Amino acid sequence: MNYYYAVVHKDxxxxxxxxxxxxxxxxxxxxxxxxxxxxxxxxxxxxxxDAAEVAPPRSLEAIRAAAADDLAxxxxxxxxxxxxxxxxxxxxxxxxxxxxxxxxxxxAAERHLTRSAFLADAARNxxxxxxx
Numbered sequence: 178m179n180y181y182y183a184v185v186h187k188d189x190x191x192x193x194x195x196x197x198x199x200x201x202x203x204x205x206x207x208x209x210x211x212x213x214x215x216x217x218x219x220x221x222x223x224x225x226x227d228a229a230e231v232a233p234p235r236s237l238e239a240i241r242a243a244a245a246d247d248l249a250x251x252x253x254x255x256x257x258x259x260x261x262x263x264x265x266x267x268x269x270x271x272x273x274x275x276x277x278x279x280x281x282x283x284x285a286a287e288r289h290l291t292r293s294a295f296l297a298d299a300a301r302n303x304x305x306x307x308x309x
Contacts, residue, residue, distance in 0.1 A: 178304070179233070180256045182240040183217050184247050195255070198243045199234055200224050217257040218305045231261065258304055 183205075186194040195205040195217050205220035207213045225231065235243075240254060248254070285295035 178261070179259050181221060181234045181259055182237060183255045183257050184240070184244045184252050185213060185255050186247065186252045195220070197221070198240055199232055213255060214257060214305055217255065218259070221257060221259045225259065225261070260301060260304065
């Protein structure tokens with residue numbers, strides 16, 4: 178997993194605008210600050226679907242230098258996680274409390290998901306929200 182740095186702009190009468198200096202053409206927007214990271218994660222995922230190769234992220238210092246004018250105008254930098262999808266499923270053996278497993282199975286069934294899909298979605302959501 179890599180973290181890509183996004184530059185976030187906000188004018189008084191507009192939504193938040195997000196762009197990634199390392200990834201030309203990768204951008205996002207959000208009406209609320211709480212939606213910045215999820216929307217930016219989605220933009221990364223879509224950008225990498227079409228990317229021939231994965232561009233390594235630059236350092237925070239390099240992004241600060243590249244975005245100096247934006248930062249001086251009030252923008253800020255946001256670290257956005259990118260979890261590379263390989264398309265390859267692997268089996269993992271985990272242990273947890275029986276009551277928790279029952280709750281997971283119930284929640285997965287309500288969403289018409291397998292246990293594995295539910296746990297993968299829950300893990301992705303936790304990773305993407307944790308840095309926000």
